[in-house]
Amino acid sequence: MPTARLARLSRHTGARVLRMHCLTVADREGAIARMVAALAGAGLVRDPAVLERVLLAGQSFGDELEAPGVAFVHCRSAMVEGLVILLAVIDQPFWDTVSGRDVDEVFMVLGDEGSLAAYARAVVELAHLARERRSPAAFECDRQP
Numbered sequence: 001m002p003t004a005r006l007a008r009l010s011r012h013t014g015a016r017v018l019r020m021h022c023l024t025v026a027d028r029e030g031a032i033a034r035m036v037a038a039l040a041g042a043g044l045v046r047d048p049a050v051l052e053r054v055l056l057a058g059q060s061f062g063d064e065l066e067a068p069g070v071a072f073v074h075c076r077s078a079m080v081e082g083l084v085i086l087l088a089v090i091d092q093p094f095w096d097t098v099s100g101r102d103v104d105e106v107f108m109v110l111g112d113e114g115s116l117a118a119y120a121r122a123v124v125e126l127a128h129l130a131r132e133r134r135s136p137a138a139f140e141c142d143r144q145p
Contacts, residue, residue, distance in 0.1 A: 006085075009125050013083055013118035016044065020088040023106075028096050031106050032056060032073060035086050039110075044084050051079040051110070067130035069093065069102060074109040074123050076116070083118045084110045085126065105130075 010017045020038055025031045032055050040048035054077055086108040093104040107126050111119030 015083040022091040070130045071103045080110040
């Protein structure tokens with residue numbers, strides 16, 4: 001993901017952008033759990049258990065995003081303050097039974113109840129970025145066999 005574009009998105013939306021490299025998970029539930037835990041560890045989530053349940057219950061996991069290998073997780077919730085973007089590279093792709101495809105990157109966008117315009121802009125911009133680039137080197141993840 002081009003760093004300059006992420007920086008611009010952060011400036012224009014006020015989003016906090018985080019990255020996770022080489023995340024080890026076996027499925028979508030594991031990816032969401034690990035990503036929410038990372039956000040909680042950074043102090044960006046009020047109640048991680050509630051947010052995780054919300055994401056799992058209402059998540060189509062990228063059906064609306066047509067970018068091979070990318071799962072797109074997003075919601076607005078009172079469990080988050082402001083706008084948060086978390087990009088994760090999965091170390092070994094997993095088969096997602098919901099979307100019916102292999103996933104090797106997960107883009108997560110979370111916004112609070114008052115961030116509709118910034119949230120919508122971030123979702124659209126990340127969808128475009130995901131479609132434009134599919135280079136594994138973009139995240140500089142060292143994937144070992």
